[in-house]
Amino acid sequence: MSDVETIPVPHLGTSTIGYRFGRPYDASLPTLVLVNSFTTSAELYRPQFADERLTATANLLALEPYGHGRTRASYEQFTYWDSALADLQVLDALGIREAFVLGTSQGGWIAARMAVLAPQRITGIVLLGTSMDAESQRSRDLGCWDGVGFCTPAIHALAEPVGDDWVIPVELVDAVLAEGLGGDVSPEERAFWHRTHQENYTGDDGRKRLRISSVNLRDRDGLHGRLDGVRCPVLWMHGTADPVYSVANAQDEIGLFTSSAGAELRVVEGGRHFLSASHPDEVDRATVEFIERWR
Template sequence: MSNVEQTVEIPHLGGSTVGYTFGRPYDPALPTLVLINSYTTSAELFRPQFADTALGSAANLLAIEPYGHGRTRSTYQHFTYWDSAVANLQVLAALGIDGAFVLGTSQGGWVAARMALLAPDVVKGLIPLGTSMDFESPRSVDLGCWDGVGFNTPTIDALADPVGEDWVVPDEFVDGVFDTAIGGLPAEERAFWLTTYRANYAGDAGRHRLRVSTVNLRDRDGLHGRLDEVRCPVLWLHGTADQVYSVANAQEEIQMFTRSPEARLEVIEGGQHFLSASNPLEVGSAAIEFVKRWA
């Protein structure tokens, strides 16, 4: 990636190294758009956004990798989505950025919402993509979302025992993620992600990070009781071909942001679960308009 890939040290979780990537060198004259990647991916998920010159001209693009993902490591071995939200805020502080918009794909959406709850003065607006604000509840299954407990439990069980240092994440796991999230990958893109996953999830430490990331996905807390405390504007983008979370769920949950100056759902025809990857043009133009309006 011809972008500025770096890490920064922060105090959270006993001391952490957090991976981040700027789309281009930071320009203090522009607003900043934080990009938070989906389950088991990395900052590389946002290559289409980094390649979008219009988006890069409208905002500093800053991808931050959550705990359990990419280059991010912590001293403590367990973490939650709240921890990733705290870490992201500490990264912004360490980089001297006092306000930002936050875009999150799938799990990135609920990390973004947690950031807005923790630091309403820092988060200027939210752009959740293909996400949910619930726990993996019977309610969400009734609304056409996946069975997150049934989907994730076999992985959690399979990753329970320590492995040797020669272990790498199985190809079937990577294929399963992208089949569900984007309807599969062309050969070149599949080869790219297999290489990336093998680097990020290797050895026993990689197995453990992958397992905790999956436990978090299955067992996270819902935000329904907190969403009325989000005070920034929200633009939720959701694809009609999303296999994980339904448009019906998004239609209910967008109404829970009752104190946002504006909370709007935009449905993208044919959009997949990893919407930033499947529909980068629509996501980019919506993000530009949102950031220009609220900056």
């Protein structure tokens, strides 16, 4: 976490948002905001920060949502709309007028919310392994997971206060890794995420942030009625080995971006739910092409 800094914004009674630049900011380049998936942090985008062509194409700016990484707020309650608005305020604070946004899983629906809230500022969005729906029966009928069943036991288990020595159970971390990256996570990668999660989610404050993050995932509002407010181009990439949200769901929902300058779905053979981590070469190459086309 040594490369992640914080920046204050006024939202939610004053917040500090965890952020990381890939390189020193270059005003001559477009900016690509990176929004991470459930319980992860800016560290999810290590492959992107290491990609020389991508970092030469755009300023990479990872922003950690509420409940994640080093982001904190004066208020204990938050939603994905709050994260979208705070991310726009970070752009204001950094003097960045407009940006592309790439989001993995929950980062995808934060990216879409940013585009709905500020269509004049979001140049394009890249959606990875995501859904634009609530955790609905419709999505389950299209082969998506049971997010209610996944989240509810953790929400109940995290309901009571804990002591300062509490850390997130590794069993929960392993459950997230199984959904995000499958069963073949290397021992080194697993140990990295065990350590990173247990740095991020400690004590009663960590328990509260983890619980509300889980509530948000389970109980979020869908975006189907708002997607005609997305005017920028959309690139949606989805893996065939994603056990959380299905290709069939992505094929259905890409058609809802009716006002977009151009909405495209690319299916990645063998791609996992955390597609930016499982298939970084495919994601990075497509993202460079997308930025170069629409900048």
